[in-house]
């Protein structure tokens with residue numbers, strides 16, 4: 468049962484609860500409690516995490532907010548957990564898991580984002596581009612926290628599909644991409660073929676992204692989804708995918724920390740520079756660091772067959788055998 | 790304000806990162822580099838650099854004019870280096886089973902109506918529409934990353950292109 472109508476505390480922030488979890492914020496921290504424990508996290512980090520969960524509708528697999536708290540997507544239902552992917556919590560048997568209808572948990576996170584995000588703070592923005600999340604409640608930033616994720620049916624710029632970005636549509640070139648060429652391809656379509664002879668400048672499109680760490684679909688080859696994103700500072704979550712995921716570094720550099728998905732033990736660091744391609748195996752979790760705003764192509768297989776293949780143990784853990 | 794330089798890489802100028810292992814096998818990451826692969830490929834060879842079940846990403850060295858190809862589903866060609874033009878054609882008869890996967894090579898230019906041409910440079914992404922035919926051309930040497938499904942011409946050489954230790 469979700470509780471989102473509690474009276475605010477003395478700082479002006481409302482507490483929330485969903486199932487056995489309760490959430491409260493003060494000037495700096497969120498405090499999460501569940502029947503077998505409690506946990507704290509800096510509130511700016513918390514808002515960045517629940518913002519991704521809301522925008523991605525829990526994405527693929529596991530979204531760890533840190534080594535204790537996170538969500539696991541079952542595509543219709545979703546688990547919220549504490550200590551489930553933490554060896555010590557499990558050994559001590561204080562880990563906790565609860566399954567929700569995805570709309571219930573989304574509703575709770577959306578209400579929390581609206582109430583706990585202060586005017587001038589944007590959980591999608593890089594730290595250098597936004598204000599402070601801390602202090603007593605002051606105003607809101609509902610415009611930022613309710614952004615719609617781009618989901619192209621065929622490809623951005625195809626007539627009737629997701630539009631290009633421009634100054635006029637409210638997407639100026641980001642300060643870190645001021646040198647990115649903005650010229651569009653030369654398209655010479657014969658009469659009648661205008662809707663099928665389509666091309667656009669993906670790098671210019673990405674240079675105008677106003678969000679970080681938010682993979683959005685720009686093209687779909689059946690279930691093969693190009694989800695490029697612009698990255699700066701750290702990926703707030705530790706993503707534990709349920710399937711193999713691929714990265715193509717389109718510009719600049721990202722370094723990834725890769726850990727065992729279940730225990731958090733370190734497995735590798737992956738250094739990706741422009742043109743590099745790497746897979747993330749299905750049994751790891753990863754978080755990334757981008758010192759300069761960069762362009763990353765996240766490549767996902769959105770096949771609805773995959774959850775069933777995972778359940779039967781038929782989904783590959785490693786990308787290719789050679 | 791800080792002046793930033795965005796690094797995209799090219800055939801002439803790229804540097805590779807890599808997997809630094811703590812406790813793992815680098816092969817699990819299938820780590821390669823599109824420019825490195827294209828620099829060692831034959832013109833228009835379709836070398837897989839990514840594979841997720843039947844879906845693939847192919848690195849293509851664009852050099853001169855390609856053969857004509859027909860695709861049963863949308864494919865998407867991202868130019869990562871050079872200037873590559875794409876000529877599209879609407880075939881008079883069905884060239885490829887719409888239920889099949891992966892594009893196929895055609896024997897010469899098929900009969901049909903010209904749809905148009907796209908001239909794409911670095912960062913430009915072009916749709917190669919389902920049921921149509923296309924060919925590419927590059928005056929110098931370019932690099933294309935193709936989003937598609939594995940087909941008869943997909944080349945796998947993971948052991949040559951990926952970091953193994």
Ligand SMILES: [Fe+2]
Pocket residue numbers: 706708712753
């Ligand atoms: Fe991920």
